[in-house]
Amino acid sequence: MRPALREKTTDYDVAVIGGGPGGLPAAIAAARDGARTVLVERTAALGGAAASGLGILGYLDRSGNKALGGIAQEVIDRLMAIGGSPGHFRCPVHNSITPVSPDLVKIVAVQMCQEAGVDILFEHELLEVDVDESGTMRSVTVYGKLMMTRISAKVFIDGTGDGDVAYLAGVPHTLGQDGTQTMQPSTLMFTVTNFDLERFWDFLDEHPEEMGIKEAYAAGYDVDFLRRTRGHCYIGLTARVASAREAGAFTIPRNQFIYIATASERLLAINTSRVIRIDASDPVELSKGLETGYSQVWELVQFMRENMPGFEEVEISQIAPALGIRETRHFAGEERLTMDSLYSEATSERAIALSAYNIDVHSGTGDGIDLHVVEHPFGIPFGALLPQAVDGLLLSGRTISVDSTVFAAARVMGTCMAIAEAAGIAAALAVRDGGAPKDVDVVELREELGAKGAILPGARAPQPAGAVAP
């Protein structure tokens, strides 16, 4: 007889699907609160987009006050202790940037899971979801290397980014931006080495027009800022991109080049590829998007070598193992945070996380970034994590219930980590009480979050740990 797919069943209190910023802290928080927890991740690494070289946004608000504590801060403290992050840096464009080492993120993530007692299932992908007649989620089936594992749990947390669990469970959803359904573009991130930034900045001194963001809100975003701010993101080279395009050497649909500092001064992350007009929740379109991404990465390496003084001999260090997906499905929750309810008292009273980044919509059809400054951080209410129609499931990370404008701020990794910690604690409280996540007492949840260092609206923000540039 030919061998068949192997089958296995397991049982947990809490099952978290997806090990990125929206899943990892949820698993750690649930396990620390005593829940038997499994974390399922389809790749060979935890961290999601945080393991691609991107700096983490959302730690400081526009005034430099700390907006995130708890596990989100603990991750940075641990990274700082091993050279995996230089800390938080203020930025006139992004409010703050916290560079990280993409590989040390993966290591710290595993360490934190192991210490908390989380069972990790790497290289396992969601296949099926079982919801009973009462609308309660009972199990997920995941697939890894010729084995199907059915995981029963009391509470499930969707940290897949695209909301694969919620989608299969039948939670109502929309695609892309409200009204247009356009999705923000995807990007194949990569890191590079063997460059001389001092030479590049000297070139920018002679070509100040190549500093890209000229809007009033970006006052102070100049070459001096790049020189004195270890954690920065450079956006510019509009003229060089335009002339390379004219010469047929730049086909990417964006008119500026972006690099982002990482924890290592010898490594920059390049966030310039732009794959538009794909629905990255469709596996065939995702695959086509990756093909485009690889071509763009090579085009960018050549662009850097030919157009950026100091980058003549630049080399790829690593291409991210997955396409970076900004936006796909948005789910309907018990509460949907909209621009109208952003600062309402009710939102504030039920808030379980603070969002401090700006509203940053990358065009899904061509060039352009539409950025609106968020002067004051706003709270994410617990109801945005509770999906409509399905019990026993919590939305986390970028799957939460918000309108597409709010999404453009709340989607960043720091905020996703804070949301995830709240989801994990809420799941553990539901398990302890034998109830559903929707029955969790928000007051108790907020108290527990506060006791663990989370920062909620109205709370006095402690001074940030780590370096803070003026």
Ligand SMILES: Cc1cc2nc3c(=O)[nH]c(=O)nc-3n(C[C@H](O)[C@H](O)[C@H](O)COP(=O)(O)OP(=O)(O)OC[C@H]3O[C@@H](n4cnc5c(N)ncnc54)[C@H](O)[C@@H]3O)c2cc1C
């Ligand atoms: C190109 C790009 C640039 C960005 N720039 C920044 C930035 O500079 N700073 C910032 O803070 N934020 C940035 N963001 C936003 C931020 O990265 C994401 O919104 C955030 O990572 C969302 O967290 P998440 O955990 O919900 O999703 P993800 O980070 O995507 O993590 C999802 C995880 O779930 C896993 N997974 C997915 N589907 C399944 C499945 N079916 N089964 C099992 N596992 C699954 C994935 O492998 C992944 O590990 C950027 C996003 C992109 C795409």
